[in-house]
Amino acid sequence: MNPDALRGHMDALLLSVVEYEPLHGYAIIEALQERSGGALNVPTGTVYPALRRLERIGHLTSEWATVGGRKRRTYRLTDSGRKQLEGERSAWAEFANVIGGVLQPRAKQPEAGG
Amino acid sequence: MNPDALRGHMDALLLSVVEYEPLHGYAIIEALQERSGGALNVPTGTVYPALRRLERIGHLTSEWATVGGRKRRTYRLTDSGRKQLEGERSAWAEFANVIGGVLQPRAKQPEAGG
DNA sequence: AGACTACATGTAGGCTCTCTATATGTAGGC
DNA sequence: GCCTACATATAGAGAGCCTACATGTAGTCT
Secondary structure, three states: OOHHHHOOOHHHHHHHHOOOOOEEHHHHHHHHHHHOOOOOOOOHHHHHHHHHHHHHOOOEEEEEEEEOOEEEEEEEEOHHHHHHHHHHHHHHHHHHHHHHHHHOOOOOOOOOOO | OOHHHHOOOHHHHHHHHOOOOOEEHHHHHHHHHHHOOOOOOOOHHHHHHHHHHHHHOOOEEEEEEEEOOEEEEEEEEOHHHHHHHHHHHHHHHHHHHHHHHHHOOOOOOOOOOO
């Protein structure tokens, strides 16, 4: 998967996996892998900063927990985040439609005088 | 259309519109607009450098022409570009499938003891 | 004890691409 | 003369994803 292709879609992916159950960063990475059938291998250096950014702009909140002696920062969707996710979903639908449409192979143009 | 979303898909779009007929930059921008039903308004500052990049890496060739007193640089797909376009198309199909799959809303998880 | 793997979070710096803004020039309408 | 459409080009900004590295706990294997 070309990394650049993810640009601008990361937020949607992240918000989507925490939609119904709050998850910590590491679990989010695993969820992304699982839901994509292994296609999405998003590095920690991408996910952790992105989650903090989403928290900073109010789409997520986080709280620390200790499980099995390990500290986790668990992220939860806010109301703002839920609205954002809705918007991201419809933006994705439009985007996929537009790009898919342009990429669609055309029948070869008939040549003048051909 | 969020500009960041185009990242990594620009090449595919550009190669796709010159697949059957060579076009110059300005016409490529118009073709993109037309094929997308007006959704794709790609600025010249994006398209011209991108075309030169695609030429530099061998996916396009260009030649100058003068039409109606104006100079045009017309771009044509190379064999390498044709292969690249094929790859971009299948990459897009996989990408759209993966992102669409992850974004797909799930039924709410049943709670333990609920 | 030491080494290794899985779990878990975080930052610095680099890289690439897209965008904004600007520059240049021709042709044609008013 | 002024404006719009056509046509190409570059500089610099901005954003965000990645690589690489730093830190630390828990458990397994030898």
